[in-house]
Amino acid sequence: MKLKIEENYIDYTDHIISVKEFCNQDQEVEVEKTLEYYEEFAEQIDEEIKELKEINSNENIDILEEILMENLGFYTINSSIKDVDGGAVQTKHNIKNEVYASEDMKYDRDIYVDQKEMNNYKESKKNEDGTITSEITGNIIDKSAHTDHIVSGKEYHKEIGFAQSEKEKKEAINCEENFSVIEGSANQSKSDQSLDDWKDNTQGGRDVKNEEYFNYNKEAAKETEEKNKKMREKIAKEQKKVLGKYYSKESLKKGVSKGANMAVKIAITEVIAITTRETISYSKDKTDINSSFKDFLLVIMDGFKLGIEKLFKEIVTILKKMLTTLTNGILETIITTVINIFFTTATSIIKVIRSILNMLSDIKTKLSNFKNKSKAEKKKIFLSLLINGILTLPILSGAGIIQTIEKVFLNLGVPNILSDILAIGLSNFIGGLLIMIASRYLNEFTKAYNQKTANNIELLNSRLKTKISSIKAISEQIELENSLQIGLKFLESIRKEEEIFVNNINNNFNSFNETFNNLSSIDISDSLNLSTKRVFIKDNSNETEEILTKLRNIKF
Structure with a gap:
């Protein structure tokens, strides 16, 4: 609503008090959004309850x-x-710890020993008189001579033999490079031990080492020790290849x-x-x-x-x-x-x-x-x-x-x-x-648990819905009160504008009244006579100037 008075505009809309001025509009909007969220949440719970009951x-x-x-x-x-x-x-680790994948992986002396090759070697070492010289002591031996495996079959089995075929085992152990002819007593004492271990051991309750007891002669045993060294180098060299393949x-x-x-x-x-x-x-x-x-x-x-x-x-x-x-x-x-x-x-x-x-x-x-x-x-x-x-x-x-x-x-x-x-x-x-x-x-x-759960949730959801309804009612009441406050402020604003309007009208009326009074005080008959008289005189006469001067002096 706009009124035009003396070229001035009065805009009542500029004086309307907004809701935000009398209540926190942000909070009201937030409450409204929260209520909508909980209403949607309650509906979702209803769906869950329905699904739980129908599960x-x-x-x-x-x-x-x-x-x-x-x-x-x-x-x-x-x-x-x-x-x-x-x-x-x-595996080598397991066999050294006597853990076997199967019974046939255990050491079997019969598989390794080739008696024929052993006898052939011993025959090759006989002197012209039929005697044999021990390859570790240098002593002359005859009937008590034994062919010894320098690297024993059992030792070889643990290192590499378990991963080979029977033929490969026999060929590796029963070769000239692994044979030496020694005294029968020394051979029995040595058994499956390595040459170095046997020399350092004490056996049979003796205080002396085997090397001393059996009169081990390093000079006479040079060839045997060389064979021992070469056999172990050979095993170490072949081990990675054989075990990797195996x-x-x-x-x-x-x-x-x-x-x-x-x-x-x-x-x-x-x-x-x-x-x-x-x-x-x-x-x-x-x-x-x-x-x-x-x-x-x-x-x-x-x-x-x-x-x-x-x-x-x-x-x-x-x-x-x-x-x-x-x-x-x-x-x-x-x-x-x-x-x-x-x-x-x-x-x-x-x-x-x-x-x-x-x-x-x-x-x-x-x-x-x-x-x-x-x-x-x-x-x-x-x-x-x-x-x-x-x-x-x-x-x-x-x-x-x-x-x-x-x-x-x-x-x-x-x-x-x-x-x-x-x-x-x-x-x-x-x-x-x-x-x-x-x-x-x-x-x-x-089933019983689902039913009980559904009943409990349904009860809680009913309480939630009741609280939502209460909050909505309170919110509507607050909104009504806010609207009434806005209305009162609006009426107050209108009253103020009304006073301004009345004052403006009064002021304009007083100005009009003063003008009217001035007009009413004019001698109209004189004015009319002068005007009439002016009509009949010549324009350039001195009398005309006089008449105009009188007309100008009339106040309105």
Whole structure:
């Protein structure tokens, strides 16, 4: 609203008091936003309550059952592999500590000794009179002469021989460079000791060293000591090459063997697990307490058929698992071999290595395209990885359940390989049943817990909604009060402007009144006579000037 008075503008909108002047507008806006947030939050809680009440706890239990059944296969395989301390590949470190990958890795003197070559050497050392000169004492010996291996077969076996074939072992030990003819008593005393160790030792309760007791002659033994030195240099030179080749070849060979064994077992376990899982899953949904035994058997058969159908659909998956298991078997053997070059690993550690490799493969498979998976699939992956991690603990891996079952079959006369497979299958089946029973109880507990949780949340949400409504009512009351205050200020402003308006009008009226009074005091008749008279006189007459002067003196 704008009024024009004496070229001045009065703008009432300039005098309107804003809300921000009488109340904190920022706070009001903040309260409003907070209320909107809590209203949205309450709606979200309603959705969560609805979802919690509708949650299918059976779905969670089914996922748990499936995960445990899957992992039970890895567990039984892990337990059923015939591991030994030190792993499947023999190493120099382990053999020096008398830890053997298998019984045939132990030292066997018969494999190393070539009596024919030993006799030939002794014959070559006979003097013309049939006697023999000892190659360590220089004494003449005849019937008591023995051909000694300077580097013994047992010593050679620990250093390098375990990694060679029987032919290579015999050729390395039974050569002229490793033979010396010595007294029979000295040979028996020396046995498998190195030449230097034997010389420094005291035996048979004697106080003197063997070197002194047997009259060891350094001059006579020069050739023997030279042979000893060359043999050890030769072993040291060949050792890296022979052991490197052996470790690589045996790791691959034993790894493939173990991996193939595990792959076959994982295939068998998967077959049993899939059919068992489908049979149990179908049976528990289709049977109840009132079912007859005949109906129960028919349901079991139908469930088994579904299991077979599911099995054919999972063939590709099973093959992939077999390939992964084969690869893991090779990696596990290589890792164990590398460790055993420096340390000796226990069977529990080997099982943990195997479990970790399985778990890493599982993680790689399950986390592929993780973002695009459903909520249920993500839940299954998380639980699966968690349970897999738990199963790597030695306490579970070494529990020995499957071995116990296998021993029962062996005692009943079942062949070894078949008893192993049956033990895996039975443990899967029993494990599945136990899991199912435990799951049922857990299911009921979950339902009750979800219902209780939903009721508690619903009560809290009702209180939240009540508080929101109260705050909104208070906010509206505050807003009304603020509006009234604004209205009063606006009216006060209008009253002030009204006073200004009235004053302006009064001032203008007084000016008008004064002008009117001036006009009313004029002698109109005189003015008219003068004007009339001016009309009839000539413009250039002196009388005209006189008349104009009088007219100018009239005040208005």
